Amino acid sequence: PAKKEMLYEGKAKKVWTTDAPDELVIEYKDDATALNGKRKETIEGKGLLNNRISNRIFAFLNDQGIPTHFVNEIDERNAVVRHAEMIPLEVVVRNIAAGSFSKRLGMTEGQPLSRPAIEFHLKDDELDDPMVSGHDALALELVDESELDRIVELALEIDKALSGFFLEHKLTLVDFKLEFGRFKDSIILADEVSPDTCRIWDAASGEKLDKDRFRRNLGNVKEAYEEVARRLGL
């Protein structure tokens, strides 16, 4: 379907309505932001890499029977997705302590967790995406109980499927962020899954191949994303 009007512009993507009522087009930008948008740079070609990587991951999840918004790739920067009603929660799943989890709980980065940890953050730039409990999410009427249960169930299924998929390509899935939406009476995975939204380490060396290279000024951001694409056979 052809793009009609821009519905939304985020930090790394634009979302367009189309002539198909149930479908949107996601356009991936080359912008990278950190510190909730306070630091912003353009990384030439990042949008193309994230589009390809995210589409590959969503296609894999669809194949595994996990419901997602992904329909098909249009070209190097654009993909067609189902128009879900977005739930304003960021769902973070962690297999290994890193990032804000390590910091908050005083754990060394790289320490494996005995089982996946799940946390929710309210999507709100002004409040810097505060962490909320599942009960908070219910009290705020962001989700009902069956939706919350389904989101946790899907998050764990996605973690299991993706951890295996990454490991087959010699990559460790440390943690990642998911966003869900409502589509025709069910919950589906939406937004993107890419090196912008996951921590991905080389399984052998532990080298960081994700957005932490940008956040922590480690250099070779684009090269790391290219390596992930290459490993996934793209």
Ligand code: C5P
């Ligand atoms: O920073 P933190 O350790 O909480 O991040 C956990 C995971 O969620 C990381 O993989 C990070 O890339 C992702 N994340 C995200 N968008 C945010 C915050 C975190 O994709 N706004």
